[in-house]
Amino acid sequence: MVAACCTGAVTNAVEAPAADPEPLTRRTRKRNERRDRVFAAAIELFTERGYDETSMDDVAARAGLARTTVFNHYSRKVLFLEDWAQRRRLRAARSFAERAPDAASVQDVLGTYLAALAALNEDSRAETAAIMPLALRYTDVMVDHPLGGDLAQLIVDSRARLRPGADPLWVGRLIALxxxxxxxxxxxxxxxxxGLADELASLLDTVLIGALPR
Incomplete structure (x- = not known):
């Protein structure tokens, strides 16, 4: 059974709502716009200058906002990295929802999701090269990254039959790592x-099929 960390995984993240959501208030829209400006400024600076060389004052200046506004949205620099990873997962989830095959095998489902991640990284390679090492260094990627939970939920939703003792969450974590x-x-x-897409496809084959001949 998948642990609670998988709640809100990739499939749930892109489900169409049952009814039209309540429109955002003007105040909420403005706050979201400011947060996006702050986030974009930080990622641009991390990519151009480096993480350690960028201060919160630099982010405020690039965003054209007050320093207090930056801290209202991101109280610590590491939160930019966590938000970057979350936004990446959401973008990949939306792309996956557009590509997801109907009634497909678990390998096809996971392969489609990994292909969406590969395309996202290929489209923004300079940003990935600058931010990914920071995310690995300063966040808990190696402990229990949400991507493992997303992949585990896809396995569960596919109703794939795993061998006895194979936990979807551990399979998801292996693929994520x-x-x-x-x-x-x-x-x-x-x-x-x-090629990143080919490498991820080989990774998936190794995890799902195994490395030893049968």
């Missing part, structure tokens, strides 16, 4: 040393 390893190696050289 392999994903971070693949992206980390992919951003180390220019041009990229391998």
């Amino acid at each position: 392999g994903y971070f390893s693949a992206v980390s190696r992919w951003i180390t050289a220019e041009p990229p040393p391998f």
Whole structure:
């Protein structure tokens, strides 16, 4: 059974609501717009200058907002990295929802999601190269990253039959760790040393089918 960390996973994140959501108030829209400006400014600066070389004052200046406004949205610099990872997952989830095959095998479902992640990284390689190492260094990616829960929920939703003792959450975590390893190696050289989509497909085959011949 998938643990509580999987709540709000990729499939749930992109489900269409049962009814039209309440329109945002003007105040909420303005707050969201300011948060997006602050976030975009921080990621631009981390990519251009580096994380350690960027101060909250720099972020405020780039965003054209007061320093207190920046701290109202992000009280610590590391929160930009956590938000970056979450926004990446949401963008991949939306892309996955557009591509997701109907009545497909678990390998097809997971492969489609990993392909969406690969495309997202390929479309913004410079940003990925700058931010991914920071996210790995300063956040709890190696402990229990939500991506593992997203992948586990996809396995559960596919109703795939796993071998006895195989926990969907552990399978999801293995794939997530392999994903971070693949992206980390992919951003180390220019041009990229391998195709990211192909590498992730091979990773998925290894985890789901196994490394040993049968």
